[in-house]
Amino acid sequence: xxxxxxxxxxxxxxxxxxxxxxxxxxxxxxxxxxxxxxxxxxxxxxxxxxxxxxxxxxxxxxxxxxxxxxxxxxxxxxxxxxxxxxxxxxxxxxxxxxxxxxxxxxxxxxxxxxxxxxxxxxxxxxxxxxxxxxxxxxxxxxxxxxxxxxxxxxxxxxxxxxxxxxxxxxxxxxxxxxxxxxxxxxxxxxxxxxxxxxxxxxxxxxxxxxxxxxxxxxxxxxxxxxxxxxxxxxxxxxxxxxxxxxxxxxxxxxxxxxxxxxxxxxxxxxxxxxxxxxxxxxxxxxxxxxxxxxxxxxxxxxxxx
Amino acid sequence: xxxxxxxxxxxxxxxxxxxxxxxxxxxxxxxxxxxxxxxxxxxxxxxxxxxxxxxxxxxxxxxxxxxxxxxxxxxxxxxxxxxxxxxxxxxxxxxxxxxxxxxxxxxxxxxxxxxxxxxxxxxxxxxxxxxxxxxxxxxxxxxxxxxxxxxxxxxxxxxxxxxxxxxxxxxxxxxxxxxxxxxxxxxxxxxxxxxxxxxxxxxxxxxxxxxxxxxxxxxxxxxxxxxxxxxxxxxxxxxxxxxxxxxxxxxxxxxxxxxxxxxxxxxxxxxxxxxxxxxxxxxxxxxxxxxxxxxxxxxxxxxxx
Numbered sequence: 001x002x003x004x005x006x007x008x009x010x011x012x013x014x015x016x017x018x019x020x021x022x023x024x025x026x027x028x029x030x031x032x033x034x035x036x037x038x039x040x041x042x043x044x045x046x047x048x049x050x051x052x053x054x055x056x057x058x059x060x061x062x063x064x065x066x067x068x069x070x071x072x073x074x075x076x077x078x079x080x081x082x083x084x085x086x087x088x089x090x091x092x093x094x095x096x097x098x099x100x101x102x103x104x105x106x107x108x109x110x111x112x113x114x115x116x117x118x119x120x121x122x123x124x125x126x127x128x129x130x131x132x133x134x135x136x137x138x139x140x141x142x143x144x145x146x147x148x149x150x151x152x153x154x155x156x157x158x159x160x161x162x163x164x165x166x167x168x169x170x171x172x173x174x175x176x177x178x179x180x181x182x183x184x185x186x187x188x189x190x191x192x193x194x195x196x197x198x199x200x201x202x203x204x205x206x207x208x209x210x211x212x213x214x215x216x217x218x219x220x221x222x223x224x225x226x227x228x229x230x231x232x233x234x235x236x237x238x239x240x241x242x243x244x245x246x247x248x249x250x251x252x253x254x255x256x257x258x259x260x261x262x263x264x265x266x267x268x269x270x271x272x273x274x275x276x277x278x279x280x281x282x283x284x285x286x287x288x289x290x291x292x293x294x295x296x297x298x299x300x301x302x303x304x305x
Numbered sequence: 306x307x308x309x310x311x312x313x314x315x316x317x318x319x320x321x322x323x324x325x326x327x328x329x330x331x332x333x334x335x336x337x338x339x340x341x342x343x344x345x346x347x348x349x350x351x352x353x354x355x356x357x358x359x360x361x362x363x364x365x366x367x368x369x370x371x372x373x374x375x376x377x378x379x380x381x382x383x384x385x386x387x388x389x390x391x392x393x394x395x396x397x398x399x400x401x402x403x404x405x406x407x408x409x410x411x412x413x414x415x416x417x418x419x420x421x422x423x424x425x426x427x428x429x430x431x432x433x434x435x436x437x438x439x440x441x442x443x444x445x446x447x448x449x450x451x452x453x454x455x456x457x458x459x460x461x462x463x464x465x466x467x468x469x470x471x472x473x474x475x476x477x478x479x480x481x482x483x484x485x486x487x488x489x490x491x492x493x494x495x496x497x498x499x500x501x502x503x504x505x506x507x508x509x510x511x512x513x514x515x516x517x518x519x520x521x522x523x524x525x526x527x528x529x530x531x532x533x534x535x536x537x538x539x540x541x542x543x544x545x546x547x548x549x550x551x552x553x554x555x556x557x558x559x560x561x562x563x564x565x566x567x568x569x570x571x572x573x574x575x576x577x578x579x580x581x582x583x584x585x586x587x588x589x590x591x592x593x594x595x596x597x598x599x600x601x602x603x604x605x606x607x608x609x610x
Contacts, residue, residue, distance in 0.1 A: 188570075
C-alpha cells in the first residue's frame with residue numbers, strides 16, 4: 001500500500017488537559033497528578049499536563065500550577081502546558097513545563113466566536129509568547145484548530161490550514177498540530193492536508209490531533225500514517241467530549257490508537273495493558289462510561305478470564 | 306495512495322438481523338417491519354431482514370416469517386435471511402427471501418463451542434442447504450466468522466480463512482463475507498486476508514463484515530477499500546453488541562460508514578441524513594444509546610440549528 005508506514009510513532013497523551021478540559025465533572029488535583037504519573041509509568045513520554053488559562057474561562061484547569069508541582073517529574077518525559085497568553089506562559093515557566101502550546105484556528109469564524117478576535121490578531125498576541133518561550137529554551141508547539149471544518153463557517157480549505165502552518169513556522173514553532181477539532185475530516189481530506197502542510201514544515205514535526213465525533217479518527221490516523229505522519233495525539237479512556245455536539249465523542253482514545261499501532265507493528269514504547277487499566281480507573285473516578293472501545297473490550301476480556 | 310478506491314460501494318444493512326439478534330431487548334414485529342421499510346426508503350438495496358433459526362436458540366428472531374410477510378417488498382431490493390439448516394431454508398423460501406446466508410467459522414474452537422460440531426461437519430450440513438438454495442434460484446451467501454481472531458483459540462491464520470473461502474466457493478456461493486466477529490483485526494491484517502481471499506474468489510463478491518469492538522472497524526474498511534473490496538456490512542445505529550465482550554461495541558454503524566464513503570466521494574445510493582433519523586428512532590424504540598457516532602453528532606447538529 002504505497003509507502004511504508006513509520007516504524008515508530010510518538011503518541012502525545014492529551015487526556016489530562018484537552019480531555020479533562022471538556023469534561024463537566026471537576027477532577028481533583030490529586031486525581032490529575034495520579035493520572036499523569038500513571039500514564040508516564042505506562043511508557044508515555046509526551047503528555048499535556050496542564051493549561052495556564054484563566055480559571056474564569058476554564059475552571060477545570062484552575063489547578064495547573066498545583067498539578068505541575070505535584071507530578072513526579074521523570075527525565076526523558078516532555079510535560080506540556082497550554083499557554084494562551086503571556087500570563088499563561090509565565091505560569092508555565094514557573095511550573096517548569098518542558099513544552100508550551102499556543103493555538104489558532106484555520107477558520108476566521110471560529111477565531112471570532114471562540115477567542116473574540118481575528119486569526120491575524122490571535123497570531124499577533126501569540127508572537128511575544130512564542131518569542132519568550134524560545135528565549136527561555138522551551139519547546140514551542142502550535143495547534144491549528146478547525147483544520148478540517150468549523151462549527152460556525154462549515155468547510156475549511158486546505159489553503160487556510162497551510163497558511164496557518166506558515167505563520168506558526170514563522171513564529172519559530174518546533175511542532176505544529178493539525179487538529180480536527182470537531183471530527184469532521186475523512187481520510188482523503190486528511191491525506192491532502194497533511195501532504196500540503198508537509199510542503200511547508202518538516203513532516204516529522206507535524207502532529208495529527210483527531211477527534212472521533214463522526215467515528216473517523218482512527219481511519220484518519222491510518223490515512224495520515226500512510227502519508228508519513230508519525231506524531232499523534234490521543235486521550236486515555238477517550239476523555240473529553242465535543243462542546244459543539246453535546247453527547248458526542250471527543251478525542252480518539254489512546255487505547256484504540258495503541259491497539260491499532262500494536263497491530264501494525266509500529267513501536268510506541270507505551271504498554272497498552274497498563275493504559276487500559278488507567279482508562280478504566282479514570283473513567284470510574286469520573287463516573288463516566290469508558291470511551292475507549294479497545295479499553296472496554298480488553299477489560300471485558302480480563303473479567304471473563 | 307496506491308490503487309484507486311472503488312467508485313461505488315454496496316452497503317449491506319445488517320441491523321435488522323445481525324444487529325437485533327445481539328440485542329437483549331425484544332423488538333416487536335411491527336418495529337422490525339418499519340425498520341426494514343424505512344431503511345429501504347433511505348436507499349438501502351441489500352438488507353438482512355430475518356433469520357430462520359430455531360426460536361429456542363434466538364428468541365429475538367422468532368418472528369422472521371411475519372417480518373418477511375409484513376415488509377413492503379420493493380423491486381430491486383435484495384432481502385436476505387439467515388438459514389442455519391434445511392428447515393430454515395424452507396422458511397426462507399416460503400417467505401420469498403431473495404438471498405439466503407449460510408455460515409462457518411475459520412476457527413475450529415469457535416465452531417465446536419458455537420454450533421457443537423467441527424468446521425468440516427458444519428460444511429457438510431450446509432451442503433444440501435446450498436444445493437437447494439441454488440436449485441430454487443436464490444442468491445447464496447456465506448459468512449466466514451472469526452476471520453481475524455477467535456474468542457476461544459485466539460489467533461486465526463490467513464490460511465484458515467482462505468480454506469473456508471475455497472470450501473464455500475465449492476458449495477456454489479455467490480458471495481462470501483469475511484467477518485471479524487469479535488473485532489480484533491487491524492488494517493494490515495485485513496489487507497492480507499482480503500488479498501489472499503481474492504486469489505480464490507472474485508474480489509467484487511467478497512464482503513467485509515467488521516465489528517467495532519476494538520474501535521478498528523472503519524480503519525479496517527479503509528484498508529479493505531484500498532485493496533479493492535467494495536461490499537461492506539453495517540448496522541444502523543450500531544445496533545448489536547458483542548456477546549464475547551459484555552458492554553462492548555458490535556457492528557460498525559451504517560451512519561459512520563456512510564459518512565466515510567460520502568467523504569471519499571464513493572457512491573452508495575443511500576441517504577445519510579435519512580439513515581441518521583432511522584438510527585435515532587430505532588435507538589429510542591429500544592431505549593438504548595445511539596451507537597453511531599456520526600449519527601449522534603449529526604443529531605446534535607440538527608438540534609442546535
